[in-house]
Amino acid sequence: MEPAAVTPDLSSDMTAVAVQTARKELDQLWSRGTEFLGTEYAILAGAMSWVSERNLVAAISNAGGFGVIACGAMTPELLEKEIAGTQSLTSKPFGVNLITMHPQLDDLVQVCLRAGVGHIVLAGGIPPSAAIRAAKDGGARVVAFSPALVLAKRLIRMGVDALVIEGAEAGGHVGPVSLTVLAQEILPHVTDVPVFVAGGIARGDAIVGFLEQGASGAQLGTRFAAAAESIAHPRFKEAFVRAAARDAMTSVQLDPRFPVIPVRGLVNEGSRSFLVHQAETLRRFQSEELTKEEAQLEIEHFWAGALRRAVIDGDVENGSVMAGQSVGMVKSIQPVKDIIEELVGQAVGALVKRGARRGE
Numbered sequence: 001m002e003p004a005a006v007t008p009d010l011s012s013d014m015t016a017v018a019v020q021t022a023r024k025e026l027d028q029l030w031s032r033g034t035e036f037l038g039t040e041y042a043i044l045a046g047a048m049s050w051v052s053e054r055n056l057v058a059a060i061s062n063a064g065g066f067g068v069i070a071c072g073a074m075t076p077e078l079l080e081k082e083i084a085g086t087q088s089l090t091s092k093p094f095g096v097n098l099i100t101m102h103p104q105l106d107d108l109v110q111v112c113l114r115a116g117v118g119h120i121v122l123a124g125g126i127p128p129s130a131a132i133r134a135a136k137d138g139g140a141r142v143v144a145f146s147p148a149l150v151l152a153k154r155l156i157r158m159g160v161d162a163l164v165i166e167g168a169e170a171g172g173h174v175g176p177v178s179l180t181v182l183a184q185e186i187l188p189h190v191t192d193v194p195v196f197v198a199g200g201i202a203r204g205d206a207i208v209g210f211l212e213q214g215a216s217g218a219q220l221g222t223r224f225a226a227a228a229e230s231i232a233h234p235r236f237k238e239a240f241v242r243a244a245a246r247d248a249m250t251s252v253q254l255d256p257r258f259p260v261i262p263v264r265g266l267v268n269e270g271s272r273s274f275l276v277h278q279a280e281t282l283r284r285f286q287s288e289e290l291t292k293e294e295a296q297l298e299i300e301h302f303w304a305g306a307l308r309r310a311v312i313d314g315d316v317e318n319g320s321v322m323a324g325q326s327v328g329m330v331k332s333i334q335p336v337k338d339i340i341e342e343l344v345g346q347a348v349g350a351l352v353k354r355g356a357r358r359g360e
Helices: 016-029 031-037 054-062 076-087 105-114 129-137 149-158 179-186 204-213 234-242 269-286 292-303 306-311 325-329 336-357
Strands: 043-045 067-070 094-099 119-123 141-145 162-166 195-198 217-220 248-250 263-266
Touching (some): 031 217, 043 054, 054 076, 054 336, 076 094, 129 141, 149 162, 162 179, 204 217, 204 336
Parallel strands (some): 094 119
Antiparallel strands (some): 248 263
């Protein structure tokens, strides 16, 4: 396949020959990822609830990346319709992200297999061995998330076909370790399967850096959430454009007796109210108005429906505006095709400049 025409982020004195050479180098750097995904570019889309539906997923795949449906809490019937809807919009490969804690996980895997989905992403915890086996026996490739080297090795032994290592810079539910550290911990030691990096990535030159460390590709979410094809409310996208990296903070836990799952999103009235709510719930617990179990539920239920309120209804003050720290590099609402071309152009540009420094 001839490389697509991409306008790289280059100065005028960089020749067409240098660009062509750099593009071939990029194709080689992420060849393991493109081969695994079946795509032109090893750019994997993060699965974002309420955002990663048929329109955005198909747009990403049609532009040469790899879109991923976020199943979330969908029933098997709803997922079947979403897959069919996506297939009506693209003939290119795409995947489905399934939450391992879903009570109908086995049924959801079968829905994917019957629909011919080639890649199943298992997220939200260590995937059950039975789900991995079922997916692989049905002909699908399995992708899982690993926040540590020891787990990466365990997942490979369990049979997963690829890994995503996601740093704390990402949006939504996150772990405690940055991608910079995870890459150093995992990439030199995991060569059995392709490894995709995620968290805080918004530029193509950053992708090149991780590819050179051994990554097979990159997963991005925040930039695609604000894409023109995203069904997110205009106010949700505008909040991304206005935000700086420091505005994307993880949720705060006031008392270790009442755990709060770390979720990164834009600070707003909702996040400030959550602190007040926690403090009031703790007061009620300490005064014995609530049992410990009741207090924990009070805290956990605060954000119920909050993501939908932000994404679909546009309530960016009280809803949960999940965003990664790369939100500071979202400068405008762009079509997916332009985002991907920009990323590839920046990657090619970085390689051209490196070649120029070496006198190539």
